[in-house]
Amino acid sequence: MSAQNPTSEKSLSWSSHAITNVGKVRKHNEDSVLARPEIGLWVVADGMGGHAKGDVASQMIVESMKKIHEGTTLAKFIDDIEDRINDVNQKLVDIARESKKRITIGSTVVMMHTYDKYCVYLWAGDSRLYRLRDNKLSLVTTDHSQVEQYVEQGLISRAEAEVHPHGNMITRAVGATEEFFLDMDIQEMKRGDRYMLCSDGLTKHTNDSEIEDFMRSGNTEECCQYFIDVTLERGAGDNVTCIVIDIE
Numbered sequence: 001m002s003a004q005n006p007t008s009e010k011s012l013s014w015s016s017h018a019i020t021n022v023g024k025v026r027k028h029n030e031d032s033v034l035a036r037p038e039i040g041l042w043v044v045a046d047g048m049g050g051h052a053k054g055d056v057a058s059q060m061i062v063e064s065m066k067k068i069h070e071g072t073t074l075a076k077f078i079d080d081i082e083d084r085i086n087d088v089n090q091k092l093v094d095i096a097r098e099s100k101k102r103i104t105i106g107s108t109v110v111m112m113h114t115y116d117k118y119c120v121y122l123w124a125g126d127s128r129l130y131r132l133r134d135n136k137l138s139l140v141t142t143d144h145s146q147v148e149q150y151v152e153q154g155l156i157s158r159a160e161a162e163v164h165p166h167g168n169m170i171t172r173a174v175g176a177t178e179e180f181f182l183d184m185d186i187q188e189m190k191r192g193d194r195y196m197l198c199s200d201g202l203t204k205h206t207n208d209s210e211i212e213d214f215m216r217s218g219n220t221e222e223c224c225q226y227f228i229d230v231t232l233e234r235g236a237g238d239n240v241t242c243i244v245i246d247i248e
Contacts, residue, residue: 012117012189016042017220018243019228023201023236030054030107031199031241032062039070040114042243046127046199048106048173053095057107057175060088065111074115078184081122085109085174085182092175106175109182110141110197112245119189122182125173128203130211132194137212140187140195144172193247198227201240205231220244 022029030047045061047054064084071077108125126143146169150156224244231240
């Protein structure tokens with residue numbers, strides 16, 4: 001699905017494309033995706049694999065973001081996002097508590113919101129946001145994962161982290177605990193920037209060097225489709241979701 005916001009001569013504009021695919025192994029797609037370029041909001045939610053109702057968790061996040069209205073101020077808009085995600089978190093915790101089995105119903109999430117010349121991004125878990133600026137790639141988010149903690153503590157290298165057996169152990173997710181909060185940051189955008197939001201189904205099959213190369217070519221739809229195609233060619237052991245956004 002592709003879309004573009006209204007163009008202004010002075011302000012920045014953007015175009016985007018979003019794709020989600022079940023992959024080649026899973027029977028159900030537990031990823032959910034939302035693109036609302038008309039209000040500058042994009043969301044990728046990845047239901048926690050191996051846990052009950054991961055698709056329910058990711059869909060609840062996306063449904064809550066579908067209902068959000070463009071804020072009169074950036075602060076009010078972000079407050080609304082946080083309130084809605086906290087509500088989803090509590091609902092998922094309550095559903096799990098009422099279950100006869102001890103289960104966790106959760107989802108990672110990464111979202112990006114454009115406001116004037118600024119980009120605000122919020123996340124929990126290991127779904128990621130990348131930025132390509134002047135043909136150089138930056139990983140904007142930091143994974144909430146066991147492996148990332150090992151890297152920060154100096155126990156393993158970044159290269160070792162990519163193949164570590166604990167790579168799928170996340171330390172934060174919507175629905176995992178009652179005490180929950182999103183990480184958030186803000187940066188100034190520049191014309192020519194390209195952003196990509198993705199679930200870990202993509203990063204399991206591509207490294208950052210490849211992602212940098214892939215993000216340098218094509219329009220948003222072509223770039224997005226290429227990421228999906230490469231992941232499928234490499235086995236797609238998980239659901240895979242990708243959103244590519246060009247700042248113009």
